Amino acid sequence: MSLAPSQSPANAPQDPSVLNWTNRLTQLGPRFFTHLQPSPVAAPRWAACNEALRTELGWPAQIFDEEHLQALAGNALMRGSQPLATVYSGHQFGQWAGQLGDGRAIWLGEAQSSQGPQEIQLKGAGRTPYSRGGDGRAVLRSSIREYLCSEAMHGLGIPTTRALSLVASPEPVRRETLETAAIVARVAPSFLRFGHFEHFAAQGDTESLRLLADHALLHHLPECQERAERWQGNLYAALLDVVQERTARLIAQWQAVGFCHGVMNTDNMSLLGLTIDYGPFQFMDGFDPAHICNHSDHQGRYAYGRQPNVAYWNLYCLGQALSPLIDDQDMTLQVLEGYKSLFPRAMGDAMRAKLGLVGDWAPESDREADWTLVEDLMQLMAAEKVDFTLFWRQLSQAVVQKSTASTLTDAGWSLVTDLVLDRPRLLAWLARYTTRAGQPNFAAMGQHMVKTNPKFVLRNHLAEVAIRQAQTGDFSEIDTLYNLLKSPFEEHPGFEAYADLPPDWAGQLEISCSS
Known part of the structure; x- marks a missing residue:
């Protein structure tokens, strides 16, 4: 890695190793994003480094040296990265929210890896044009939860964004109380959301909508070429069909492990069928289909038992956004009908598997x-x-x-x-x-x-213990949980307490959208 000259600290070591950036998203043009720099934080330090993910991706060990610490904290740039924030819109709690966008996540670029191109985002890297009055920061509390849960979901075999690193800073951030800042470097083949398509459809900008869909078809969902045969050669109908199939399988996997996302807005739905945006999530303790994990969700819209139907509602919004491209309302509705059989079948398979x-x-x-x-x-x-x-x-x-x-x-x-x-x-x-x-x-x-029913999941109280220790500067519990959650089906002798019933105080924990 080498730092961009304008960002290089005095006498900084120059490492010849670099990530091989492709940055295909930037080819779409300025209607889709705003170029900007991350905002530096004070005194960054490593809170967690995901060596397993780094190895899987074939990235150099230097990614976790002190020079990279500055880059993954947002204090410097890796040469070849092109930081930006994307614009999208969406429905939040069932209501049209209009323009949204990356309010605290800054896209660094797209780097080659042994698993294909991977986009890298810094979550909590400062204000963007889409921060909507917010500070663009993430707090240590929520960042620990995202780092651990994204890796826990990967350990369970559930599609998800991944977490490469967690950087902590003593810089103060005001939420319900005064907390400290953190930045998660998260990785995915694409961070495209349903809301990216809703944005341009709502503006009546069919040209940009088509550019975005063609980008997804070419780079991220090549299976749509074959699927189009089912829809009279209509690639955009095939796009909707593939997305709904991925979504149906994802939601079935969530339900099967008792995972509650907490805020399934359309702007939090991944086009690739990944679990994305870990906020007020929870793995249920006591089973309750009406369980609401998000204390901001006063109407229970995103209760555990409602997640499958909410996913269909969100897919319907995506279908409406894509309808100018599909150009056949009956076909659009016919594609969406597929979810009504895809999800029950996926759910049935997942639950039968739990019974062996x-x-x-x-x-x-x-x-x-x-x-x-x-x-x-x-x-x-x-x-x-x-x-x-x-x-x-x-x-x-x-x-x-x-x-x-x-x-x-x-x-x-x-x-x-x-x-x-x-x-x-x-x-x-x-x-x-x-x-x-x-x-x-x-x-x-x-x-x-x-091998199907995990012994360990990221229960709220386990995350809370790690958070409280980290707030004192002790990050060791993050590593302990990470090592259990990356192989949740193993017995891990000596760690039985992490699989026990939650303590009484766990029921008093409240997780909201600010989490």
Whole structure:
């Protein structure tokens, strides 16, 4: 890396290693973004460096040296980067919000990697023309949550933006109280959102809308070329179709691990079907379909059980934005109808997998009956708000022990039965489940289940402990959680407490949009 001359501190070492920048987004032109510089922060220091991601991407080790610290704090520029903030619009809590844009995320550029071109953003790097009166900063509290949760989702196999680094600064930032600043360097093949398309559609700027869609088709969603055959060669209908399929699978994966996003506005929906914008998220503790994780969501629009329908509503907004390009309203509606079958199928597959019903053990003829089995279990769990993650993990371990239907009261099944009060109801369900599974399959099914149902997720109280320690200057708990969450299906002996039921004080934590 070499720093741009205008940003170079005196006597700064000049490292010949550089990222190979392509910056294809800049080719769209100034209607899509504003060039600007990140705003420096005082006394930056590394809070976390994601060596695993760096290695996966094939980027040089120097990315985490002191020179790069300045660049990833927003205090200097890597030569070849072209920092900018993009403009987009969107619907927020169901209402049209008009022009939005990158208010605290500054796009550095697009760098080649062993996994293809990757865009890099600095979240919390200062004001942009789209900050809407805000300071453009992110606080350490929310930045720790984003850093850990994006890597936790990756560990779970759920599509997500990634976090390359977390930089902390003592610079004060005012939220509900006075906090300190932080910058997350996040990475993704593209940060395009539904809202980018809504922006130009709302302006009636079909030319820019087409340029943006063609950019996505060429660089990010090449499978649309083949999908277009389904839609009479209409590439823009294929674009909507591919996006809705990716979205359906993503939401099914969220539901299957009990993940609540908290603020599913259209400007927080990724065109590539990635989990993006970690704010007031939560992995549920006690299972409750009506659970609201965002204390700013007073109407419960983004409650856990409503996420699938909200995703469809957001896709409908995207369809409306793309309709000038598709140029066939009936076709647009026909494409959107696909979600109504895509999501239930993806959800069914995800929940059957949690029960070990995959491959030859999951014939299509049993799909409807298996879903009834799932629904009955979920109703039982909801009635008592059974801990979601712990129940599925304990069920997996019970199956590994090869318990049989004739011994449902033995010690092996107590892993599960001890979690509920209505034991007769659970035993009746277990009898149905074991009959469906068949004893000869149990050992192999159980091994699949422990690789599907995580032992560790980023519960709110775990993140809170890491935050409180980090606010004293101790970042060690961030690394501890990262190492558990990057392999959440492993046992990690000695760290059992991180998989326990949450403490009583966890129920008092409130996470809002400012988080």
